[in-house]
Amino acid sequence: MTDAFSREIQAPLGNATDQAAAPIAPISASPVTEDMTIVAAINATLAAEMQRDERVMVLGEDVAISGGVFRATDGLLDKFGSDRVVDMPLAEAAILGASVGLAAGGMIPVPEIQFLGFSYQAMHQLAGQIARFRYRSQGRLPMPITIRAPFGGGVRTPELHSDSLEGQLTNIPGLKIVAPASAADAKGLLSEAIRDPDPVVFLEPLRGYRGVKGPVPDGDYRVPFGSARWVMSGSDVTIIAWSYQVEVARRAARSLAKQDISVGVLDLRSLVPLDIDAVVEAVELTGRVLIAEEAAPTAAFGAELIATITEHAFYSLEAPPARVSGFSTPYPVGMLEDSYVPDQKRIEAGVLRLLELEP
Amino acid sequence: MTDAFSREIQAPLGNATDQAAAPIAPISASPVTEDMTIVAAINATLAAEMQRDERVMVLGEDVAISGGVFRATDGLLDKFGSDRVVDMPLAEAAILGASVGLAAGGMIPVPEIQFLGFSYQAMHQLAGQIARFRYRSQGRLPMPITIRAPFGGGVRTPELHSDSLEGQLTNIPGLKIVAPASAADAKGLLSEAIRDPDPVVFLEPLRGYRGVKGPVPDGDYRVPFGSARWVMSGSDVTIIAWSYQVEVARRAARSLAKQDISVGVLDLRSLVPLDIDAVVEAVELTGRVLIAEEAAPTAAFGAELIATITEHAFYSLEAPPARVSGFSTPYPVGMLEDSYVPDQKRIEAGVLRLLELEP
Amino acid sequence: MVSTLSNEDLLAMHCEMIKARTASDRLWSLQRQGRIGTIAPIDGQEATTVGAAQALDPLTDWVLPQYREPLALGRYGPEVLNRFVAWAIGHPDGGHIPEPIRVFPPQISLATQILHAVGLAWAMKLRNERGVVLVFFGDGSSSEGDFYEAGNLAGVLKVPVIFVCANNQWAISTPTTKQTAAASFAAKADAFGIPGVTVDGMDPVAMHEVVQAARDRALDGRGATLIEAVSYRLGAHTTADDPTRYIPAAELEEARQRDPIVMFGRQLEDRGLWNSELEHDAHASAEQAIDAAWAFATNLPLRQSDLFDHVFAQPTQRQRLERASLEAHLGSTS
Amino acid sequence: MVSTLSNEDLLAMHCEMIKARTASDRLWSLQRQGRIGTIAPIDGQEATTVGAAQALDPLTDWVLPQYREPLALGRYGPEVLNRFVAWAIGHPDGGHIPEPIRVFPPQISLATQILHAVGLAWAMKLRNERGVVLVFFGDGSSSEGDFYEAGNLAGVLKVPVIFVCANNQWAISTPTTKQTAAASFAAKADAFGIPGVTVDGMDPVAMHEVVQAARDRALDGRGATLIEAVSYRLGAHTTADDPTRYIPAAELEEARQRDPIVMFGRQLEDRGLWNSELEHDAHASAEQAIDAAWAFATNLPLRQSDLFDHVFAQPTQRQRLERASLEAHLGSTS
Ligand SMILES: Cc1ncc(C[n+]2csc(CCOP(=O)(O)OP(=O)(O)O)c2C)c(N)n1
Ligand SMILES: Cc1ncc(C[n+]2csc(CCOP(=O)(O)OP(=O)(O)O)c2C)c(N)n1
Numbered sequence A, B: 001m002t003d004a005f006s007r008e009i010q011a012p013l014g015n016a017t018d019q020a021a022a023p024i025a026p027i028s029a030s031p032v033t034e035d036m037t038i039v040a041a042i043n044a045t046l047a048a049e050m051q052r053d054e055r056v057m058v059l060g061e062d063v064a065i066s067g068g069v070f071r072a073t074d075g076l077l078d079k080f081g082s083d084r085v086v087d088m089p090l091a092e093a094a095i096l097g098a099s100v101g102l103a104a105g106g107m108i109p110v111p112e113i114q115f116l117g118f119s120y121q122a123m124h125q126l127a128g129q130i131a132r133f134r135y136r137s138q139g140r141l142p143m144p145i146t147i148r149a150p151f152g153g154g155v156r157t158p159e160l161h162s163d164s165l166e167g168q169l170t171n172i173p174g175l176k177i178v179a180p181a182s183a184a185d186a187k188g189l190l191s192e193a194i195r196d197p198d199p200v201v202f203l204e205p206l207r208g209y210r211g212v213k214g215p216v217p218d219g220d221y222r223v224p225f226g227s228a229r230w231v232m233s234g235s236d237v238t239i240i241a242w243s244y245q246v247e248v249a250r251r252a253a254r255s256l257a258k259q260d261i262s263v264g265v266l267d268l269r270s271l272v273p274l275d276i277d278a279v280v281e282a283v284e285l286t287g288r289v290l291i292a293e294e295a296a297p298t299a300a301f302g303a304e305l306i307a308t309i310t311e312h313a314f315y316s317l318e319a320p321p322a323r324v325s326g327f328s329t330p331y332p333v334g335m336l337e338d339s340y341v342p343d344q345k346r347i348e349a350g351v352l353r354l355l356e357l358e359p
Numbered sequence C, D: 001m002v003s004t005l006s007n008e009d010l011l012a013m014h015c016e017m018i019k020a021r022t023a024s025d026r027l028w029s030l031q032r033q034g035r036i037g038t039i040a041p042i043d044g045q046e047a048t049t050v051g052a053a054q055a056l057d058p059l060t061d062w063v064l065p066q067y068r069e070p071l072a073l074g075r076y077g078p079e080v081l082n083r084f085v086a087w088a089i090g091h092p093d094g095g096h097i098p099e100p101i102r103v104f105p106p107q108i109s110l111a112t113q114i115l116h117a118v119g120l121a122w123a124m125k126l127r128n129e130r131g132v133v134l135v136f137f138g139d140g141s142s143s144e145g146d147f148y149e150a151g152n153l154a155g156v157l158k159v160p161v162i163f164v165c166a167n168n169q170w171a172i173s174t175p176t177t178k179q180t181a182a183a184s185f186a187a188k189a190d191a192f193g194i195p196g197v198t199v200d201g202m203d204p205v206a207m208h209e210v211v212q213a214a215r216d217r218a219l220d221g222r223g224a225t226l227i228e229a230v231s232y233r234l235g236a237h238t239t240a241d242d243p244t245r246y247i248p249a250a251e252l253e254e255a256r257q258r259d260p261i262v263m264f265g266r267q268l269e270d271r272g273l274w275n276s277e278l279e280h281d282a283h284a285s286a287e288q289a290i291d292a293a294w295a296f297a298t299n300l301p302l303r304q305s306d307l308f309d310h311v312f313a314q315p316t317q318r319q320r321l322e323r324a325s326l327e328a329h330l331g332s333t334s
């Protein structure tokens, strides 16, 4: 089931950043200097952006002296001092609400929410305030704020540490929602986010922090939002994913390749703005699309992708677009989470079903 | 374009409760005694449920002495006293967080959030706590809580008073999401919600409070969740809607009937649980489905409906399912809202587009 | 009446209070005529806002209002009222208070602005800008978590912010006794390690004094102050409200005796600073101000597709598609 | 040491503290062996929990813990520890503390449980149930809006709730000086109009006393009390944390000198109530307790499709479809 079109890129095995083969948004030609984990790329990018623009500051719970519970902000306090790297009282609404004022006062805040699930404590500031201030003030008070938060399952965290809230976040007009899957994108998208004049929720893959490693371009490197990335091409089925599910999808595609099933993987990189053209291309290439996401399915972002597909590429469909996702239950406890989070097997089964084959 | 199948029910003009013609969940045979507005039906139902079960209590901002800013709780303080009808401090998280404890302590709280947009202040209690307590405690601590909140546009309210958050709410596992469109359903679904052993977010149509009036069955009357209601049948296109958009859709359908275009209207009544069979039937009847909703479109509930349709009824589609919705902007100020909220004209245009006719 | 205020200042404050009341009354009757939407009158709280603003320097100090105060912020220029009227009629430009006016648009999501104020004061401190941030919020709003988180954060950061709790005794129909059991709203400052003071919010001179002291303290690097300005809501909550359902008539009557404009007018008269001629002029210029604001607001241009402006600096592809579809639709149906 | 506690009570408290520490240590090493996930040890806070629980009546009073206290709630029966270990290994039944035990499952979303406690105490008041609700939360958690909203609501409602702020000086790496500028955490009670007291949280007898007084007051219909229990976190925040990055070694060493178990043991010895034999027995029975809890937790049955249970009383159609598909998938791949 492979054909000439299928062109999987050679990249080190187990490495999530098969960067080439990009019909859309080809990676810039910056010299690749270093293999990094995603968390290292984030840490280096924060340092670089703070170096570049002294208005950039980092605030959150445990971001300063301890360097963040995942060490994403490690070393920043020493480099930039306690005015610009701030351990906040334990109050998420205060972290985001103060960021509004900081932004209005000329700073570029990069608040961290320790785990995305705790953004619920600040939803009135995020959805009701940060997302609307430019609009409400008709441009007078823009909100150049990048809210960083890890999310995603598979690492046996307690409640509310793993929840995937992209569906809820993308339904909030006025926020850009970005979710890198590779170390290079972690850098390129984070630089872009911090320099973006509008609020960006920057979703970091908890399981990918140290679980995903890859080459990261040196120097100034930005990835524009709304430019999806072809991780690999394939002619039978296309998987659309973002964040850590890109890695899972890539593994499933490699494994299916051994059965002569040619699967493409499209990494959306940003959900808002969405690269509609790439999504349409994904449908046109194979007519069969599988969406892989961790969230509970109802009104999750996968649903939006299906709606977007039916709107823009309905007549290219050869089968109903399908989704593999979490289930309609709260994110479960550790002993059940491997059944909840889509894994390679469930994605493979989803691909086979799309081809009307028995899993 | 009408045919024998099309059977619009005779009902008083301008009345949103064309109750008969219900292939699904026929209305119970209770004698219809009174024409009521939606807010009157809610008020009467709250009183009846409090009368029936002394564990039921109402709490919220301005619900007691003033009877609620829309008078939905008017008279309850006099009837049931200040222990069971409680004006709370102005804090939404306190209202919902206290409800968790009240429920654990054997009460059946019916908290009111004055406007749905202010549920953001309590999202950590709603999504993180109320929705999960039964699951987290494996059944020990169920949460029989009905959260009432008005929402929806078109009435020139200030910011955050009109926002449609169904997409975000339905993405939260563990909550039932209910949205009546008629006075009869306001009663039947609210009784059901209060007696349901699980948390229900009961979304009340702000514009329908006094704008929608209709016959309300007397006595004990409940409408089961997950049973959609055929407002009218039609053979060319089916509109799926809920809450006030049902009324708008009904008007559009009546108007299109004059052009010999036969449009069915399905009122979902509850979004979670969803009446999947009725949605499938809606597709099968016409092959052309239009979803009408007020929310910003991305990952809104309309997206979920399209995903559900492609999953369960793809091969019955004769055109891509379409949506008419709000736009990808925050809910706008009064002078712009009539362009934002889908009106009869936009729905009619959407129907014509589905039939590949020029609007 | 002991203070640093000159006679001119005193007169300016009185005129400003009259202007606020006049504008509030006008909007009320415009609403009653069905020409604008819901309006929250300011009756009873003029002195709280005007006295506080008098202690600020509009060139350096920010004001973050709730939704009543913009009626009384003439000290920051007539544009504040212009924009407020535009906001009240539902025009998008109503939220745009132009540079360099240091006033935020009205806040509807109660108490959220208190955190914004702390962040803004923090930015000023970080950038070594001389100035303070003053934020207004109601007695009801003080029950929101955001108020406490803001007070606590300000205490920790020692930022130049002044919290003014405009205690008008009511949050819609909810009296302060149902809002808190604390000895006073000012007592809540203990939770933050900042000073808390209670002041007569119906006396503009007293207001000016405590705000001036709080401002001096803030500029001195000694951090935040919580001021409880005690007044009484003499009008309805909004045009949509019927206060006779819950306000005891006698209590309201008693409060009316303390009407800040009447009281302050008398004090000025006693000191020979006020007379019927000045009163007449003040009312005439107040009418002019609201006339001008109404003219400004109702003459603002508007296109329905403007609803897509200013969501982001640059629209997304999706927004462009939506805008095109709306324009086509409006074109085809108009 | 003056109190109403009998010698038996004192010994029971000491044994309970030893049991808590032993269980905490065991879970720590199981985590280090890779057999369980993240664990938050209790070292330093045993007396806070045990002393407070000693003042409660398990038949009438509820306890709402944060995430450390379940290790030390043996007064509510061994099932609490059993379930806590099940929770720690990620078993769904870990959150189910069976009837009639009046203990909530651990809370991860900080401070949310403080509002639950107020609601629960309110329900007891409404239903004329005699009893109180005691809720634990950390110094860090006191910065969340929920804490303040809860305190304020309890003040207004006068409900029988006891707030215990377990001030162990740290919220992960954040010291109390960055958490608040208030004179103390107890001082925050002023914002609520309830009494606030500070107590040595490393002394179980002192804890018992203030909680008993708060309980008497609550049962008397006089409402809530805020207790700040001052202790020190002697261990890491959790197994995932490296406190050497931020805790000054000397400060920690000083705190270790006040280890509540060592100190209380000495006091009991001084009074002739404790000796090495009792010590030996106490440790043996503590080991037995955690052995039993481990056996309980690791023997709980589990099916992957159980993940659909208990979302609602009755599953929705969608959940039934999902469950069937998961079962089919697991069947086909296992
Ligand atoms: C977060 C939030 N909750 C509820 C409301 C609805 N609401 C509008 S005004 C008001 C009362 C406000 O009282 P207070 O803060 O005392 O201000 P006042 O109106 O007395 O000036 C309420 C409950 C709101 N706007 N925002
Ligand atoms: C709402 C919320 N925000 C953040 C976290 C992450 N977190 C877990 S424990 C902790 C520190 C808690 O400190 P404290 O309340 O003092 O309790 P302690 O750990 O010292 O017992 C943080 C920030 C969380 N669990 N919940």
Ligand SMILES: [Mg+2]
Pocket: C138, C139, C140, C166, C167, C168, C169, C170, C171, C172
């Ligand atoms: Mg008030």
Ligand SMILES: [Mg+2]
Pocket: D138, D139, D140, D166, D167, D168, D169, D170, D171, D172
């Ligand atoms: Mg602590």
